Amino acid sequence: MAHLPKRLTGDQAAINQFLDQFDIFLFDCDGVLWSGDHLFPGTVETLELLRSKETGKKIVFVTNNSTKSRADYQKKLTGMGIPSNVDEIFASAYSSAIYISRILKLPAPKNKVFVLGESGIETELKSEGIEFIGGTDPAYRRDITPEDYAGIADGSLLDENVGIVLAGLDYHINYLKLSHAYHYLTRGAKFLATNTDSTLPSNHAFFPGAGSISIPLVNMTGQQPIVLGKPSQAMMDSIEGKFQFDRKKACMVGDRLNTDIRFGIEGKLGGTLAVLTGVSKKSEWEAEGAPIVPAYYVDKLSDLMG
């Protein structure tokens, strides 16, 4: 059985020792910094403490949100009252664009992307100079027609340069888009997903997440996508590729054991810190044979201020 995590809340010596170990903190956001539209008290001050000259830590906001570009997400942080720099933000749309342009590197011209998703994905693909179709194009936001069936089936309505299908959260998912994506996959396109969260928190409830867009394609093709969001290590590789840090000096902070903490453990980071202000409960890692146990935990993030 794994060691139980060290609780840092109320233990200043342990907090100091904890902070001294790390140069960079990767932060999950919802459930850690805020919940829904409610900013947790002390979030801003805790981030300031980490960034301050005394500690000099690097901060990265890591989110599976695939509908927002980094710039969109910075607006969200600003709206929540959290100062940030766009370079501190790593969202799954950006992670996907980085993966396509810097790791996958399919030879042109067969490297076009068919997108299931919103404008955040398109913005990040453009920022990496990646060609794409689908996405928010109104031409795909309609019912399927007999001409579509014929042209998709015989390929005449498909773009022969599409080499990748990228599935993120698409609020405008429909039968026509699924049909296109399926046919590109059967013709050999690589299958990527920004993230595969089955649900997404909103309005203190859950709604369909990006995994709801990719799962019909998994079911139809029998293929699993390369996933560019937590806990997939393809995302960690992208983060490391961009920030060039020593994994032993990095700590992942999050509220979900099976995404955030798992992401840090499987990425062999020096540490993982769980907070109890989100989804996972202490009882989960205290359970006999708990598969995922963080190295540290605090009741709430601001407990790091001592």
Added chain:
Amino acid sequence: MAHLPKRLTGDQAAINQFLDQFDIFLFDCDGVLWSGDHLFPGTVETLELLRSKETGKKIVFVTNNSTKSRADYQKKLTGMGIPSNVDEIFASAYSSAIYISRILKLPAPKNKVFVLGESGIETELKSEGIEFIGGTDPAYRRDITPEDYAGIADGSLLDENVGIVLAGLDYHINYLKLSHAYHYLTRGAKFLATNTDSTLPSNHAFFPGAGSISIPLVNMTGQQPIVLGKPSQAMMDSIEGKFQFDRKKACMVGDRLNTDIRFGIEGKLGGTLAVLTGVSKKSEWEAEGAPIVPAYYVDKLSDLMG
């Protein structure tokens, strides 16, 4: 290892012995009677032979097609040139309606159905006097709004009498409908699917099937639906409930081992007859350890005419 099937093609004595055993034949359609829009030669004559006074067999057309009511499907048969009676047709939309009204029998008023699907399902639910919402209602064929999020999350936009979510093939699937269906399921509605075929043949290719509509809900809730199409035995129970036949005197005829032939074997019918004009090949049942082996096969259905 199971016995290899008896080939009937060209063996009149074996054909006569085969026909003598059965009172009722359950027919899969696409791949057996026709392929796409091409009627196989001899289909009409073979069905006539079975129905004729000399043999006096009962015929049932069994289809997983969930978008059509029995009346719609009869029009399709007529269009293909196949004479039929609406009472000979058993489609998964009808199967679902029968299951809800005669087997599930939830107490009113909490027995309303939220439908993901087309008009065929609505027609069959109406024919059984079942109340429903969703389906082809234009109120659900639109983008989700902030008001929808709030009202779905707090339940104010949900119908408290919905006790069943029925997922069939919905050519107008969207994020709003998936959100409604998901929330009804999390509030305890029973989860039913007309069928779970991941794909559907069309234009000599494949397109998303009814399974593509239910699979995001399976993924979000962790629940499996009760399935009312082949090879689910819930469909066989519905067929038996309606036609009142001796299973030992019934034979399932189909082209797909993993749906049609499996349906007949698991239903403990007296016989199964595979045809080689559709999806499955002879090599599949000849393979070492083949899990599904029909009792009989013909190269093509019209070989039964001898």
